[in-house]
Amino acid sequence: MGKIHIMDEWLSNKIAAGEVVERPASVVKELVENAIDAGATTIEVFLEEAGLSFIQVVDNGSGMSEEDALKSFARHATSKIEKEQDLFRIRTLGFRGEALASISSVCKMTMKTSDGQDGAELYIEGGHIKSQQPAALRQGTDITVAQLFYNTPARLKYLKTVQTELGHSIDLINRLALGNPHIAFKLVHNGQVQLQTNGRGQVQQVLAAIYGAHNAKKMFAFKGETNDYKVHGFATLPELTRASKNYISVFVNGRWVKHYLVQKAVVDAFHTYLPIERYPIAALFIEGDPQLTDVNVHPAKHQIRLSKETELLQLVEQTIRDSVREVVRVPLAAKPKKLEKLPSEQMNIWKPAPTFNEDKMAAIVNRLNENKLEPAPLRGEPVQIKESTPPLIMEQPVVEEQTTQLLVEEPVMDAPLPKEENAPFPQLEIIGQIHGTYIVAQMEDGFYLIDQHAAQERIKYEYYREKVGEVDANERQTLLLPLTFHYSADEALRLMEHQQGLQEVGIYLEPFGQNSFVVREHPTWFPKGFEQEIIEELIEQVLTTRKADVKKLREEAAIMMSCKKSIKANYYLTKEQMDQLLNDLREAENPFTCPHGRPVLIHFSTYELEKMFKRVM
């Protein structure tokens, strides 16, 4: 007998499980994705001990007949694709046909399923069906996974704490819920509801359920498209930030993916609007022909390959940037206290008490609409927060006259947005200066504090940002000893291809042996002693974006110049100087934040002042 033999199926499933079933969250992911693919509209997930002892996923999807149910545990058994071509137009979340087989090999699983006509209840232990009996004919599937990893002690040993594992599961359900706002998700851990969405198809409601209504209110919508891709979604206003990029969720055709470049495009869109190392909360939905995307990269399907990537990245960045510019306002001095009080109402025999969750959501979204539609802490009245928003009988938002339905699909986008390129800068009347640092100015809707240094920094930055890009590529300093650069074969090939881009900024690469280049002269604007670094950085730019952008490279220089050339704090200004400063600021492209992302002016509305002095309660 030869040394080589075919592994038994049980063993190969267990190996596959190593790839797919990493931790309880992976089981949750596979099961919930199956439920989504089965067309469920409600999915309930119950966990105990973060899923280590017990995971139950109940859906109301299509369900399976007894025959299908038995087959579903075989390896490479799937209903999702049939032919080879299907692989290139995948619309379902799963398609590999490995999940059930893998999971069932590392746990004790009970599956109750029925397609409405026929059903079965199966008990599988370590990949082998141990018992089978007919099931109740409720359409949908109910899968229970108990004692996960009972037969793979090594994996069990390397699991993290309950909190960490639960965190992974919650994060996962959060993203799935965001990606599928039409499905009502419910996640229960040890009897406590961790997340509940209402499945009304409103992304904002899901955001409110995940990040809290308070934060969801501070999000704005964006939307854009090219011939190939459509993007839309929500992101937080610059005043609300997080310290991690983790809060940026990217969905491609409903699938949550981790795509570094797309995430970077979102962050770049907020450039100079956010302080350093702060990131927005965002949900970005990308839709495009499935043929343009390839998810068959890794069994976990977190990664994705995108065709026409550059075009997409540009679309994402531009869309979000434009929206940020439109909505960016002056941060409010103190947020008016949230009035989250639920309306109290005498119950009526004809109108039963509203169920808590749905109507609270509706109220929140309605408030969201109102907040968004009043475009102006700046231009209009102070944000009026309705004392009580009666459920069911909703007030029509003031601006949105054409709305007949309460819950409009993506309300913000439907609302007419002002056409100006920038959010309007208020017309301010100067009152004076405080501590030689802040300018006080007023207008009808309250007063403003302006940081004089930040204000001038912004003005100067916009000037120098253009200036630093205007370098003469033809003025070059010859080097006595040329600089050498070594690259890998593929990078060298790409460099040869994009030589043009480098020549435009005055760098001439001469091939110098295999995969090496020499540079014999460099443009004169290079700072002394940093020639090598700058050339490397420009080459890096060309390799990643195919274009060398001096402006981008020298942005830091521009920020530094603008900071140095600006008046400082503790510096007296005359009235004329303050006038001039505010006039210049009004001309600025983004007068609201300084180049480091800090606010330039802060608004105290009349309403807040009245509240502070208890003139209104």
Add this chain to the structure above:
Amino acid sequence: MKFDIMRDRLLAGLNDVMKAVSSKTTIPILTGIKIDVTHEGLHLTGSDADITIQTFIPVEENGEQLINVSATGSIVLQARMFNEIVRKLPTNDVEIEVSAGFATNIRSGKSEFHLIGLDASEYPLLPEVAADRQFSMPADLLKSVIRETVFAVATSESRPVLTGVNWKILDNELICVATDSHRLARRKIQLEQLPAEINSVVIPGKSLNELNKILEDTTDLVQIALTNYHVLFKTDDVLFFSRLLEGNYPDTSRLIPEEYKTNVTINGKALLQAIDRASLLAREDRNNVVRFETLENNTVEISSNSPEIGKVEEQISVENLEGEALKISFSAKYMMEALRAIDGQDVIIQFTGTMRPFILRSIHDDAILQLILPVRTY
């Protein structure tokens, strides 16, 4: 506009005017210098909206022709650039000509510059200062008055009025007071022909510092004119305008103690040097504190202690020591500045207790008085 001028004279005028020009301003035209040429002479004006300085160079001085005016007119040129150019021109003859569109040619020897100027009509006008409410004092006296007070002004704008020196006239005496609320400097000057109705003005410390640089150590009189918003210092060829600080200057007269419990007469220079040495160790400790202790036999001890570095002790014999024994701590910086302001040999230091303000003055009179608040140590 076209004229020829001696480079040295132009440079001297520019030097004074440049003191008012700030590279950081929100009003772009203020980075320039205004040049006005008339048949009488040349006016140069620089301003940062706070201080405005105008110098005048006459066409003729002591029979010597300084300027040859071919056509009168005005122009604004970038201050730094113009100053550097004039400084580096090859010969002592400079010809400046402005043609259409504010294009300015500067010629000297074989060197020729073409500068783009700005419209002089956009330059802010000089503040108007009426001729009443004015008095005069010699330049060297004015300089010493500034030197003895201005160091004590506050550098923080958190109480803007304290960034200036308070001038008021009381009983035919000009009283100048500066304080940053940790110490106070007061100078009294007897002057003749003081106007009676000036109560109190506050001149920014920064302006006085610049004025001090421009004034020469001569006995020539400086005319000082006051309005509600501006002060004008006028010498033969320089007009120095400064805005006045708004707000009421706190009443400082009550801050000066009237009775003292310990009086020390000491050689100012010896004390200054001892404190300077002691502060070498005090400096490490961020508040820069030295201790002062009276001992027996007309001696005092200056000491300082920095836990990580070490300590210093120095005994100085004093001319006279009377009253209660005393241990007190104070900022070395404040003390040294006060001692430098009292430029005499012997000073009197009068204390009223460890936690009370103390004063320094010359043994002869109280024309110069320095008050320092001690540092509380535990």
